[in-house]
Amino acid sequence: MGVAGLPLPGVETGIAASAVVLGMAVVLARRPPLWVAAAVVSFFAVFHGHAHATEMPDAANPVAYAAGFVLGTGLLHLAGIALGLFVHSPGGLLAVRALGGVIGATGFGFLAGVL
Template structure:
């Protein structure tokens, strides 16, 4: 099996871990889990940023295919815990909008950042996304179930981004990277629209 395919399968398995934990702990409630799962899917800013993290990971290749998404999910969980606990994080909405612009530009320009830099970049923005998720948790939801829900949804969005990058890349070496970069540019433009309040 091709190394990239093996890495993608490993990333998919990692995204299932929260679901498995939820199934076996017996502590989560369905209400919290479903709300948590739906939250990243309900906002264009979250959707664009999380899918673009997957595309960015695909562009970097190698260990980044799993390390970049896992870093995002882990630090998003930290941000979520802060939001659930009522700990204030300044400029959350600005940070989320900027994440769409910056991640889109990184993909558009095909930035080959060192792995540590890529992980730090996505981790920084993940805290804002996580805080927004945590802050909007329903009062009657289980924090653990809610957190597992948004972590699983985010992991699946990262996988979608990796898959999208791979699918676009299949157009061929000559044009595949152009289309991937074009997708990044479109995301960055959408991010500017979100930042300006136009979207």
């Protein structure tokens, strides 16, 4: 949609809301059923994907640009997995939940217009 120039209302709001929802899920240690988690992530992915596609420079090679995002996303997932393993260490659960709080608070700050 973003590459095609189709507008999507509320992109920035959707991205900030994703930080609030997913950050709070970490803080509260919520583990919804897989289908619920997939639906929530898919919903928010539309906003993130639209923003990235819309912001692609005109001079950029779309394939290289997309490959960079795939690589970046993979590295972020690996970092998340590593951080998730930290939960089992002393103080790890508290640290991970605190980081979830920082993510949620940052999203709320964007929604409130503070950031």
